[in-house]
Amino acid sequence: MKSRANFLMIAASLGFAxxxxxIISLVIFSFNESKLVTVWxxxxxxxxxxxxENEALKDALVNSLIVASVSASLATVLGTxxxxxxxxxxxxxxxxxxxxxxxxxxxxxxxxIGLSLLLLFVAMEGLIGWPAGRSLTTIxxxxxxxxxxxxTVVVQSRLSNMDESLQEAALDLGAKPFSLFxxxxxxxIIPALVSGWLLAxxxxxxxxxxxxxxxxxGNSTLPxxxxxxxxxxxxxxxxxxxxxxxxxxxxxxxxxxxxxxxxSKRKKV
Amino acid sequence: xxxxxxxxxxxxxxxxxxLMNTLTRPVRPSALERWWQSTVHFLRQGxxxxxxxxxxxxxxxxxxxxxxxxxISLSEKALSIPPVSSLWGWNSEDAMVTLSLxxxxxxxxxxxxxxxxxxxxxxxIAAISTVxxxxxxxxxxxxxxxxxxxRYVLLALVILPFWTSFLLRVYAWMGFLNKNGVIxxxxxxxxxxxxxxxxxxxxxxxYIGVVYTYLPFMILPLYTILEKLDESLLEASADLGAKPYETFxxxxLPLSIPGIIAGSxxxxxxxxxxxxxxxxxxxxxxLMIGRVLWDEFFTNRDWPMASAVAIVMLVFLVIPMxxxxxxxxxxxxxxx
Numbered sequence: 001m002k003s004r005a006n007f008l009m010i011a012a013s014l015g016f017a018x019x020x021x022x023i024i025s026l027v028i029f030s031f032n033e034s035k036l037v038t039v040w041x042x043x044x045x046x047x048x049x050x051x052x053e054n055e056a057l058k059d060a061l062v063n064s065l066i067v068a069s070v071s072a073s074l075a076t077v078l079g080t081x082x083x084x085x086x087x088x089x090x091x092x093x094x095x096x097x098x099x100x101x102x103x104x105x106x107x108x109x110x111x112x113i114g115l116s117l118l119l120l121f122v123a124m125e126g127l128i129g130w131p132a133g134r135s136l137t138t139i140x141x142x143x144x145x146x147x148x149x150x151x152t153v154v155v156q157s158r159l160s161n162m163d164e165s166l167q168e169a170a171l172d173l174g175a176k177p178f179s180l181f182x183x184x185x186x187x188x189i190i191p192a193l194v195s196g197w198l199l200a201x202x203x204x205x206x207x208x209x210x211x212x213x214x215x216x217x218g219n220s221t222l223p224x225x226x227x228x229x230x231x232x233x234x235x236x237x238x239x240x241x242x243x244x245x246x247x248x249x250x251x252x253x254x255x256x257x258x259x260x261x262x263x264s265k266r267k268k269v
Numbered sequence: 270x271x272x273x274x275x276x277x278x279x280x281x282x283x284x285x286x287x288l289m290n291t292l293t294r295p296v297r298p299s300a301l302e303r304w305w306q307s308t309v310h311f312l313r314q315g316x317x318x319x320x321x322x323x324x325x326x327x328x329x330x331x332x333x334x335x336x337x338x339x340x341i342s343l344s345e346k347a348l349s350i351p352p353v354s355s356l357w358g359w360n361s362e363d364a365m366v367t368l369s370l371x372x373x374x375x376x377x378x379x380x381x382x383x384x385x386x387x388x389x390x391x392x393x394i395a396a397i398s399t400v401x402x403x404x405x406x407x408x409x410x411x412x413x414x415x416x417x418x419x420r421y422v423l424l425a426l427v428i429l430p431f432w433t434s435f436l437l438r439v440y441a442w443m444g445f446l447n448k449n450g451v452i453x454x455x456x457x458x459x460x461x462x463x464x465x466x467x468x469x470x471x472x473x474x475x476y477i478g479v480v481y482t483y484l485p486f487m488i489l490p491l492y493t494i495l496e497k498l499d500e501s502l503l504e505a506s507a508d509l510g511a512k513p514y515e516t517f518x519x520x521x522l523p524l525s526i527p528g529i530i531a532g533s534x535x536x537x538x539x540x541x542x543x544x545x546x547x548x549x550x551x552x553x554x555x556l557m558i559g560r561v562l563w564d565e566f567f568t569n570r571d572w573p574m575a576s577a578v579a580i581v582m583l584v585f586l587v588i589p590m591x592x593x594x595x596x597x598x599x600x601x602x603x604x605x
Contacts, residue, residue: 008415011408012423018405019430019484022441025451029444082323089316094324101327103597104590107535109542111559112579115566116334119576122351123337145330148323174303206434209544213566223436230436230549234444242437249432257425 023246030239047240054237057225064205064222067136071143072200076193078144079151079200084181086152087159103153105146114213117142121214134216142214143207147200154199158192202249335583342576343370353572374577384561384578388585391558394472394547395540398479399533402487405480406532410491411521414498424492431485439478439549446474446550470552478546479536487532494528495521527596534593538586558582 030048034041051057082102086095105113121131121138131138170184208223215221229235345354358367378384413423430438445451446468453465468474498521506516544559551557558578565575 008408008412012412015405015409015484016426018481019427022445022481023430023433023438025445026437026441078323078326081319082327085320085323089320092316092320094320098320098324098327100594101331102323103594105331107538107590107593109539109559109582109586111542111544111562112338112582115562115575115579116338117330119337119341119572120330120334126351141330145326148326152323202432206436208436209563223434226436226440227545230440230443234440234447238437238440239444242434242440245437246433250429253425253429253432257421260421 026239027243027246030236030243032236032239035236047236048244050237051240051244056220057222057241060220060222060225063136063219067139067143067211067221068201068205071140071147071204072197074140074144075147075151075200075204076197079148079196080155080189080193082148082152083155083159084185087156102149105149106153108146110207110209111213113146114142114210117145117210118213134214134219136216136219138214138216139211139219139221142210143204146207146210147203150199150203151193151196154196155189155192158189162188198252338576338579341573342374342580343372344573345371345373346571346573351572352570371573374573375581377574378577378581383556384558384581387556387558387561388581390556391541391543392585394475394479394555394557395537395543398476398483398540399537401476402480402483402536403529403533406484406487406491409484410488410528411495413488414492414495427485427488435482436545438482439546442474442478442481443469443549446477469550470555472551472555474550475547475555478550479540479543482546483536483540486535490531490535491525491528494525498524527599531593531596534589534596538589538593541586542582 029040031043031045032041033044033046079102082098085092086099086102117138118134121134121141125131125133131141166188167180167184170180175183206223207221208227211221212224212227215224226238226241230238340356341353344356346352347354354369354371356368356370358369359365360367409427413420413427416423443450447453448465448467448469450469452468453462456462457465502520502524503516506520507513511519542559542562543557544563547555547557547560548563562575562578562582565571565578
């Protein structure tokens with residue numbers, strides 16, 4: 001028993017080292033004086049200041065923030081409706097189709113989604129004149145489509161784990177379906193909506209492949225700028241950018257964990 | 270699921286209420302009856318409208334695009350905007366609408382070894398890296414599921430990298446595996462190697478990149494299954510004299526097979542079409558179909574060929590996708 005526990009500990013610590021060492025080294029070398037990312041030349045923050053002067057990067061950041069927040073919000077609305085339809089509205093014609101369409105974008109290779117949506121946009125432009133050319137709008141539509149899948153799954157699992165007695169009580173007390181949804185169901189699934197939105201935001205903010213297909217000229221998103229630079233090799237200002245992004249995410253996750261542990265402690269009391 | 274149950278309860282209660290009505294004649298309809306009436310009304314009015322919203326979106330932006338890809342794959346590359354030939358034509362001599370389907374793209378796919386090799390090598394790389402990911406993920410998932418005190422901390426540690434940029438995580442390995450990167454520097458200074466190893470630009474680097482970025486997709490389904498594993502089964506097995514590895518092989522492993530299948534498919538399917546990892550970590554000889562599609566589209570601007578490549582890739586992936594859906598459905602049924 002003991003040896004198995006030791007084996008597990010060693011294997012798991014190796015696993016965690018594998019997960020974190022590259023990120024730690026990335027962060028360390030973002031403070032490197034030398035332009036060679038891999039040779040230590042003394043402490044410096046010059047790569048961070050050079051980020052501030054990079055106008056293309058700033059424009060791309062703004063684009064990415066717009067695309068990610070709009071498509072995360074749209075995906076949350078659509079994903080919630082899809083989850084409600086699949087869990088709360090009984091059986092209907094096309095239910096299998098809907099649940100299939102909702103989950104397949106999660107595993108569908110990005111290149112296929114990107115190519116197919118671009119070809120759709122071009123065909124639609126030829127037929128009805130909309131969308132006229134590629135723009136941030138086309139990126140938003142594409143991102144909403146694949147982010148919606150994740151929101152649906154998150155909300156669906158929350159809905160199916162939910163205690164139904166509250167809703168039955170509301171119905172017994174005369175709530176109409178509409179007020180039932182807005183007064184009872186919605187407040188109960190808000191945590192799932194928040195985590196679904198955050199997940200959708202990160203996925204959209206992170207996407208390179210789909211955006212590359214459907215973006216118009218001059219609508220580069222942040223990953224597209226990073227990729228075009230990184231493709232030529234490692235560069236210290238990307239390390240600095242990565243460090244900033246990773247710190248923001250780490251901070252967010254820490255706050256979330258702190259919140260969860262606080263509320264679970266409160267429940268015990 | 271839950272809804273149908275509510276309905277059954279509702280109908281039964283209603284019948285009871287009607288019976289009560291005839292017996293005791295209450296003055297106004299009960300809350301339940303009013304609810305029932307308004308629900309029937311709402312469902313007639315609103316239900317299909319509600320369902321239609323996500324349905325329309327997905328049909329328009331997920332299903333129809335595949336039809337468009339299929340259509341474009343049957344046309345020829347042309348020097349126009351968009352750079353494809355039109356399938357429909359007008360024959361003015363006979364006053365006929367003509368439909369010309371061009372199968373040359375598929376023929377070329379079959380005849381040129383590049384494409385077939387790329388498909389096979391993508392499937393091979395995806396399969397090997399799925400197995401490695403499984404071997405790395407299993408002990409981690411098992412440890413998390415068995416630990417009591419630190420379960421959520423460990424789980425958060427696994428998920429945390431998943432929230433950071435995929436691109437930047439791949440990039441982190443570029444600095445790590447470089448010729449004058451961290452690993453080579455450590456090995457050189459320890460005197461294990463005399464010359465820096467060539468790691469970046471090899472399939473080895475691609476495997477590492479895939480395992481690294483897709484690890485959470487494997488850990489989470491495994492953890493979900495292993496967490497529900499009844500500990501008394503392990504104790505029973507031990508009491509009956511099984512050694513730990515026998516318990517693992519005959520009890521834990523068979524029970525976790527649904528998690529293994531789900532996790533493996535969640536890794537395998539997207540990796541077959543992976544573009545970023547082979548481009549940044551692989552070499553010029555790392556042949557993967559996602560990269561081929563990208564080059565056909567962006568470099569050669571051959572939209573019909575890129576579409577044909579995508580359609581054949583879809584055909585390869587349909588069966589694994591259906592298996593995945595089946596596994597997930599079974600899991601969901603068990604949960605409810």
